[in-house]
Amino acid sequence: MTTYLPSLLGGMLIGLSAAMLLLLNGRIAGISGIVGRLALGVGVAVNLAFVAGLVLGPLVFLAAFGHWPTVTISAIWPIIIVAGLLVGFGSRMGSGCTSGHGVLGLARLSPRSAAAVITFLTSGVVAVALLKGFGL
Known part of the structure; x- marks a missing residue:
């Protein structure tokens, strides 16, 4: 614990x-x-x-x-920079970030936030699978 x-x-x-x-x-x-x-x-x-x-x-x-x-960050700087830019772009495109959609949007039972959180999580799983597949 x-x-x-x-x-x-x-x-x-x-x-x-x-x-x-x-x-x-x-x-x-x-x-x-x-x-x-x-x-x-x-x-x-x-x-x-x-x-x-x-x-x-x-x-x-x-x-x-x-x-x-x-x-502990095990990724190399170019990956970190690209990831940060993609997260920033995605949060503006999705009208919010994980904190807004995931913490308060889900608590308010917002369908848009539920869709956003599902997209965030799915994208994260796919990204990890791809990066592990490429040995990064």
Whole structure:
């Protein structure tokens, strides 16, 4: 159980922050939308506070657990860059990202979010299968 405790607590904090943003501001906690609005100068205070919370998360982890979170990335930089660009393009094309559709969209029983999450998961499975097939 202790192996999964940080992930469980992190998931609970994501859910709590998403619910608070929806209840207190009427906004969906989709990161692509929040960053997009911040870049356009819309709702700067709220959007900047949300993004700052994301960026400062590792510092809170350090204070709570006494060490930096362990992050292991086994892909090469070109794959990471292409993947990031594809995720960014896909989140704009799909009118949202995994956080907006997966965390709040599914909780609101949105059919569009259900379709988006099914697409995200299917695409991830296919991508992993292809990359493993090519030995990447």
